[in-house]
Amino acid sequence: MKEVWTTMASLMGVWAFSRALLHALIPPELLFALTKLFHRFINCFSSYCYYDITEIEGVNTNELYNAVQLYLSATAASSCSATSSNRLSLTRGLNSSAITFGLSHNDRLTDQFNGVSVVWEHIVTPRQSQTFSWRPLPEEKRGFTLRINKRDKPYLLESYLDFINQKANEIRRKNEDRLLHTNSRGGSLDSRGQPWESVPFKHPSTFDTLAMDPVKKAEIMSDLRDFADGQVFYTRAGRAWKRGYLLYGPPGTGKSSMIAAMANFLGYDIYDLELTEVQTNLELRKLLMKTSSKSIIVIEDIDCSINLTNRNESNGGGGGGGNRSGLGFLDGATDNETGGNNSVTLSGLLNFVDGLWSCCGSERIFVFTTNHIEKLDPALLRSGRMDMHVFMSYCSFPSLKILLKNYLGCTHDDVDTEVLRRLEEVTDAAEMTPADISEVLIKNRRNKDRALRELVETLSARAERNRSGLRRSEEDAAEEEEEKREVESLKVSDAAAGGGCVEEDTWKAMRG
Numbered sequence: 001m002k003e004v005w006t007t008m009a010s011l012m013g014v015w016a017f018s019r020a021l022l023h024a025l026i027p028p029e030l031l032f033a034l035t036k037l038f039h040r041f042i043n044c045f046s047s048y049c050y051y052d053i054t055e056i057e058g059v060n061t062n063e064l065y066n067a068v069q070l071y072l073s074a075t076a077a078s079s080c081s082a083t084s085s086n087r088l089s090l091t092r093g094l095n096s097s098a099i100t101f102g103l104s105h106n107d108r109l110t111d112q113f114n115g116v117s118v119v120w121e122h123i124v125t126p127r128q129s130q131t132f133s134w135r136p137l138p139e140e141k142r143g144f145t146l147r148i149n150k151r152d153k154p155y156l157l158e159s160y161l162d163f164i165n166q167k168a169n170e171i172r173r174k175n176e177d178r179l180l181h182t183n184s185r186g187g188s189l190d191s192r193g194q195p196w197e198s199v200p201f202k203h204p205s206t207f208d209t210l211a212m213d214p215v216k217k218a219e220i221m222s223d224l225r226d227f228a229d230g231q232v233f234y235t236r237a238g239r240a241w242k243r244g245y246l247l248y249g250p251p252g253t254g255k256s257s258m259i260a261a262m263a264n265f266l267g268y269d270i271y272d273l274e275l276t277e278v279q280t281n282l283e284l285r286k287l288l289m290k291t292s293s294k295s296i297i298v299i300e301d302i303d304c305s306i307n308l309t310n311r312n313e314s315n316g317g318g319g320g321g322g323n324r325s326g327l328g329f330l331d332g333a334t335d336n337e338t339g340g341n342n343s344v345t346l347s348g349l350l351n352f353v354d355g356l357w358s359c360c361g362s363e364r365i366f367v368f369t370t371n372h373i374e375k376l377d378p379a380l381l382r383s384g385r386m387d388m389h390v391f392m393s394y395c396s397f398p399s400l401k402i403l404l405k406n407y408l409g410c411t412h413d414d415v416d417t418e419v420l421r422r423l424e425e426v427t428d429a430a431e432m433t434p435a436d437i438s439e440v441l442i443k444n445r446r447n448k449d450r451a452l453r454e455l456v457e458t459l460s461a462r463a464e465r466n467r468s469g470l471r472r473s474e475e476d477a478a479e480e481e482e483e484k485r486e487v488e489s490l491k492v493s494d495a496a497a498g499g500g501c502v503e504e505d506t507w508k509a510m511r512g
């Protein structure tokens with residue numbers, strides 16, 4: 001054993017000596033050219049081609065390097081066995097809540113794409129000399145080398161790199177905290193030329209926690225997924241890549257929670273557009289132009305923001321005086337697109353959602369909410385503007401089960417059968433919103449039995465009240481019907497007796 005080590009040590013010594021001699025005798029440029037020539041010679045006989053993707057190109061960061069790093073981090077994390085060693089580096093970026101995995105220095109990873117194996121190597125070498133640069137360069141030169149079989153190269157390379165870029169964008173979006181933008185200054189710009197103010201978006205609502213009919217929920221989720229994956233389809237169909245959702249229903253049924261769940265599901269930013277703060281159609285258009293792709297543009301309580309009853313009326317003259325209260329929209333403002341506008345009109349809003357300008361940028365979702373769908377102009381509701389109308393209803397029994405899981409952490413197997421039967425019996429009739437039911441559960445969340453007891457009592461009382469209210473209005477309606485019939489028969493008998501017609505009120509007065 002000792003001899004082996006001695007031989008190895010002397011071999012290494014010889015190698016180091018020859019290397020130093022080579023460096024001393026041959027100028028570095030010539031050595032570099034010879035090495036290149038040697039590699040080319042070897043490559044002629046190799047069945048692989050190699051692509052170097054360095055971290056820094058000149059003085060600029062190579063975007064492809066970052067994309068590859070992100071992509072490989074996901075691959076490395078999902079299958080540690082694909083790497084040549086079992087060591088991965090871990091990082092968490094600024095503004096990000098996610099941890100990313102990375103290949104360690106000089107590590108290799110095998111990846112599969114369309115059934116073909118490729119090998120990535122992460123090469124890290126010390127930077128030899130600092131070239132002049134306005135910004136300091138890292139001390140190490142980092143890069144990835146991609147090895148592909150020569151016969152696979154023509155059909156694989158381009159689509160593989162496209163795939164990597166696309167995956168990296170998805171990962172980046174997922175890792176970065178999303179933003180909630182609002183136009184609190186109306187449409188005026190800040191010092192950076194931005195009309196939107198942004199804060200990190202951290203709403204915890206998801207489709208799992210959203211209490212609504214499971215079938216309807218699955219339908220919305222699949223619609224959103226289709227939309228997000230639909231770039232090719234939308235281009236082929238000649239449509240702008242956007243989709244509109246109208247969420248309507250009584251207050252407290254989860255419209256805003258649904259928007260948050262949508263954003264969390266797709267990983268999109270939200271632009272919460274305060275329409276009453278926008279002064280003109282032109283401002284509205286500029287706000288639209290400053291939104292990014294992969295975002296949800298929200299206008300809440302749309303019926304309270306703008307006169308939505310007549311498109312032509314809102315276009316007509318009227319010399320509105322630029323009332324900023326928002327209700328200024330209601331008194332016939334002008335819609336002169338060329339300037340001199342003084343309020344947002346229905347026409348401006350319709351163009352915002354589905355006009356020529358609505359397709360600047362892509363992959364955008366418009367969501368409008370309202371408590372009164374009947375107040376909205378049909379032009380706003382048509383497909384292409386509001387493609388999907390979602391009614392957020394009072395809490396049903398399946399929705400109630402989701403709330404029980406959210407707030408009490410219990411599935412329906414944990415609840416007594418009799419209690420469950422009673423809840424099923426009264427939930428629909430009670431017509432309570434998920435917001436009201438949540439309140440009962442939050443209050444009693446530390447005592448599951450008390451929460452269920454109070455829930456049954458509240459729902460039963462509400463159901464009974466609704467039933468007796470319904471009975472009373474049915475009785476009133478029946479009584480009214482009976483009175484009408486009596487008036488009619490009296491009129492007929494008076495006419496038959498040759499008397500004058502008795503007025504309805506007079507007859508009522510006569511009958512007391």
Ligand SMILES: Nc1ncnc2c1ncn2[C@@H]1O[C@H](COP(=O)(O)OP(=O)(O)OP(=O)(O)O)[C@@H](O)[C@H]1O
Binds near residue numbers: 258
């Ligand atoms: N469908 C639901 N699923 C889960 N939680 C809900 C649901 N609906 C309401 N809630 C709860 O009630 C509260 C109010 O809900 P949300 O703001 O989403 O209602 P909304 O329909 O937007 O009401 P409004 O019409 O008044 O704006 C939320 O904090 C949420 O926790």
Ligand SMILES: [Mg+2]
Binds near residue numbers: 255256257300369
């Ligand atoms: Mg709301």
